[in-house]
Amino acid sequence: MQPPRLHKRYSALSLLREGLRGHSGWQQAWRSPEPKPAYDAIIIGGGGQGLATAYYLAKNHGMTKVAVIEKGWIGGGNTGRNTATIRSNYFYPESVALYDYSLKLYETLGRELNYNIMFSQRGVVTVAHSDAEMEIAARIVNAMQINGTDAELFSRTQVLEKAPLLNSGDEARYPIFGGVWQGRAGVARHDAVAWGYARAADARGVDIIQDCAVTGFLIEKGRCVGVETSKGEIRAEAVGIATAGNSGVMADMAGFTLPIKSYSLQAMVSEPVKPCLDTVVLYLGTGTYMFQSDKGEIVVGGGIDRIPSYAQRGNPPVQATVLSGMLEMFPSFAQLKMLRQWAGVVDVVPDSSPIIGPSPVPGLYLNCGWGTGGFKAIPAGGVVFAHLLATGEHHDISRPFDLDRFRTGRLVDEAAGSGIAH
Amino acid sequence: MQLFSCPFCGPRDETEFTFGGEAGKIRPEPAPEVSAEDWSKYLHRVGNPRGATSEIWVHQTCGEYFLMERDTVSHVVSTTNALRKS
Numbered sequence: 115m116q117p118p119r120l121h122k123r124y125s126a127l128s129l130l131r132e133g134l135r136g137h138s139g140w141q142q143a144w145r146s147p148e149p150k151p152a153y154d155a156i157i158i159g160g161g162g163q164g165l166a167t168a169y170y171l172a173k174n175h176g177m178t179k180v181a182v183i184e185k186g187w188i189g190g191g192n193t194g195r196n197t198a199t200i201r202s203n204y205f206y207p208e209s210v211a212l213y214d215y216s217l218k219l220y221e222t223l224g225r226e227l228n229y230n231i232m233f234s235q236r237g238v239v240t241v242a243h244s245d246a247e248m249e250i251a252a253r254i255v256n257a258m259q260i261n262g263t264d265a266e267l268f269s270r271t272q273v274l275e276k277a278p279l280l281n282s283g284d285e286a287r288y289p290i291f292g293g294v295w296q297g298r299a300g301v302a303r304h305d306a307v308a309w310g311y312a313r314a315a316d317a318r319g320v321d322i323i324q325d326c327a328v329t330g331f332l333i334e335k336g337r338c339v340g341v342e343t344s345k346g347e348i349r350a351e352a353v354g355i356a357t358a359g360n361s362g363v364m365a366d367m368a369g370f371t372l373p374i375k376s377y378s379l380q381a382m383v384s385e386p387v388k389p390c391l392d393t394v395v396l397y398l399g400t401g402t403y404m405f406q407s408d409k410g411e412i413v414v415g416g417g418i419d420r421i422p423s424y425a426q427r428g429n430p431p432v433q434a435t436v437l438s439g440m441l442e443m444f445p446s447f448a449q450l451k452m453l454r455q456w457a458g459v460v461d462v463v464p465d466s467s468p469i470i471g472p473s474p475v476p477g478l479y480l481n482c483g484w485g486t487g488g489f490k491a492i493p494a495g496g497v498v499f500a501h502l503l504a505t506g507e508h509h510d511i512s513r514p515f516d517l518d519r520f521r522t523g524r525l526v527d528e529a530a531g532s533g534i535a536h
Numbered sequence: 537m538q539l540f541s542c543p544f545c546g547p548r549d550e551t552e553f554t555f556g557g558e559a560g561k562i563r564p565e566p567a568p569e570v571s572a573e574d575w576s577k578y579l580h581r582v583g584n585p586r587g588a589t590s591e592i593w594v595h596q597t598c599g600e601y602f603l604m605e606r607d608t609v610s611h612v613v614s615t616t617n618a619l620r621k622s
Binding site: 360361362363365366371372373374375376420421422423424425429430431464520521522 | 537538550551554555572573576577579580581582583584585586587589591608609610611
């Protein structure tokens with residue numbers, strides 16, 4: 115008997131054919147190879163950033179002797195723990211260049227990777243609660259427009275048209291004056307972003323090595339020439355760190371420190387309910403934001419926990435703050451039952467901007483400090499980090515985010531600029 | 537809800553406390569002779585240990601600054617010690 119032809123490409127036709135023959139013809143989306151002794155480049159961390167970097171190393175730079183080393187399973191860290199929002203409503207030109215490039219790449223990513231990432235550009239509205247906050251909102255809108263991304267200053271009426279269930283009563287603690295609207299922003303299926311990049315990178319020859327913890331760095335004559343892992347030594351011309359909340363642990367192994375503290379960032383979802391919210395809403399006043407998932411769950415997030423932590427769980431006080439924010443914003447959500455709560459470990463930098471560039475150890479490169487915003491930057495982070503690993507030189511977009519900015523003082527202070535809460 | 541033990545007030549709710557930075561950092565002096573590199577390290581570079589850590593915390597309600605030894609994974613607090621001499 116002829117073995118059934120396995121489907122390499124996903125399409126409506128292949129889905130139909132497999133549906134008719136019991137889904138027996140799908141092949142593994144990626145291999146599980148044993149590590150080779152040496153690679154041209156190794157990326158530590160199999161989250162979105164690491165997998166995207168590997169994909170663009172192969173696609174943009176023709177490098178196929180590339181490995182992604184993941185201590186757990188791919189997408190099991192912050193890539194699978196974030197609240198999946200993609201936006202580029204930042205204040206500084208450097209930030210918009212990075213995040214808007216990412217948003218543009220997301221717009222065509224599903225087609226490029228042949229993987230449905232379920233990107234839904236339903237818009238994000240950031241709600242302001244006073245005349246003074248409306249002036250700040252106008253300032254951010256103006257900055258975004260000058261930086262070349264879409265932004266609109268919304269009136270109270272426009273906000274309520276987008277989210278009619280918002281608390282519009284006289285008793286509201288945070289009354290709605292208007293807000294910042296970015297229509298191209300939206301949400302995507304976060305796991306699918308990791309899986310799509312993994313499958314596409316694997317198809318180009320990248321080795322994705324899961325269940326393999328990095329235990330040390332091979333340093334020869336002051337240069338990093340590889341890593342020690344639970345599966346033995348692996349050598350490489352260039353080693354990239356893309357380990358988010360664990361960047362401090364990596365830096366400590368390599369013998370330097372970073373301007374990063376790790377904190378828990380928690381999120382939660384409710385039971386699924388009928389469609390009632392078709393945009394992403396953030397309140398400046400409560401710091402709580404939410405949207406409704408395709409399954410109907412209300413996905414809720416807020417600020418980071420107040421205690422430096424590597425625990426992938428959230429503390430009750432912040433959970434209470436986030437949920438009380440939700441009740442202020444949507445009084446009718448008091449009827450919701452919350453189903454799940456979880457947390458990821460985020461790498462927080464004083465200026466709330468990422469660190470991309472060479473580390474103090476030659477041959478070792480950094481892609482970290484994304485804090486609470488790494489998911490939205492996965493495609494752009496991958497492109498610029500791949501450029502850095504392949505050429506040893508900054509991409510124009512990543513240059514302002516070098517570690518050197520903490521010595522020169524040229525911070526990209528989005529913590530102050532765009533009024534993000536964390 | 538976690539309880540932290542203030543050396544002055546005893547066990548109190550975690551929300552009353554604020555993280556003040558890592559312990560053992562000494563401001564480089566005299567200022568005119570400190571290089572940009574050293575100043576940047578003092579200002580921004582921090583230890584970020586996974587596991588046992590030693591930190592300065594402040595109890596907002598009484599203003600007590602103190603040293604807290606705790607674990608960043610389990611969140612278990614081993615000791616809290618006053619920074620005051622007496």
